[in-house]
Amino acid sequence: MGKCPEKFVEYMHEYLDDELSSAHEAELRQHLQTCEECQKHFHELKKTIALVQSTAHIQAPSGFTANVMSRLPKENKMIGIQRWFRAHPLLTAASLFILLMMGSLASSFKGNDDFSVTNHSNIVVNNNTVIVPEGETVKGDIVVRNGEIRIEGKVEGNVTVINGQQYLASAGQVTGQIKEINEAFSWIWFQIKNTFFNVVEAF
Numbered sequence: 507m508g509k510c511p512e513k514f515v516e517y518m519h520e521y522l523d524d525e526l527s528s529a530h531e532a533e534l535r536q537h538l539q540t541c542e543e544c545q546k547h548f549h550e551l552k553k554t555i556a557l558v559q560s561t562a563h564i565q566a567p568s569g570f571t572a573n574v575m576s577r578l579p580k581e582n583k584m585i586g587i588q589r590w591f592r593a594h595p596l597l598t599a600a601s602l603f604i605l606l607m608m609g610s611l612a613s614s615f616k617g618n619d620d621f622s623v624t625n626h627s628n629i630v631v632n633n634n635t636v637i638v639p640e641g642e643t644v645k646g647d648i649v650v651r652n653g654e655i656r657i658e659g660k661v662e663g664n665v666t667v668i669n670g671q672q673y674l675a676s677a678g679q680v681t682g683q684i685k686e687i688n689e690a691f692s693w694i695w696f697q698i699k700n701t702f703f704n705v706v707e708a709f
Contacts, residue, residue, distance in 0.1 A: 510537070510544055518548050522555055622651045634670075638678065647682065 517534040521525035526534070581692050621634045626644050630637040634653035638644055641660035651668040657678035664682035 510541055514541075514544055515547070518544075518551055522551060620651070621648075621653045623653065623655075624649045625631075 514534060514537050517526055517530050521531060521534060532624050538548060553570070594621075599653070599700040623629070623631060624647065626648065627644065628639070628642045628644060629648070630639055636648070636650050636653060636655040638657045638661060640658040644661045646661065647663040647666070648655065648661060648670070649666045650670055651669045653667075654668055655665060655670070657665065657680060660679045660681075662681045663681050664685070666685045670686070
């Protein structure tokens with residue numbers, strides 16, 4: 507068959523696919539009568555097609571796929587986690603950032619015992635006590651850390667006391683919210699909200 511023209515192999519395939527013209531079919535038949543090697547090849551092709559057609563009706567038993575899958579080795583959990591990280595890089599970076607920020611904020615909550623207060627010109631600081639004197643109006647938020655605040659005048663904003671206490675005199679007034687933060691989680695949430703609002707205001 508190595509010496510025969512390639513067209514006869516093409517004719518064989520076209521014949522088996524029912525695509526061979528009558529002129530080419532006559533040419534193929536004439537060639538097969540004289541070439542024993544091509545006859546053998548053509549016979550092998552027909553046997554192969556018959557075998558494929560005979561197995562077309564065979565179906566896999568029910569549950570075959572599930573059984574095969576159950577026998578496959580289980581994937582290492584670490585590999586699954588690594589694949590998820592690679593597929594979601596933005597979420598991974600955001601989660602890592604939040605974890606680091608929460609750790610940093612938690613350590614700063616525990617490690618900082620210094621007294622501090624938001625700077626306003628019309629408040630009085632006596633030791634670790636912040637006083638809004640009667641008749642005075644503070645415009646803006648006040649944050650007191652590791653101290654106390656006594657409001658006798660007016661605060662046009664929010665008052666936040668971290669690790670301390672607030673006292674509101676009978677004449678005192680706060681237009682915003684009054685918050686006392688004494689736990690690390692509350693402190694972290696307070697810092698996250700402040701950071702978010704600062705970013706929003708910057709835009």
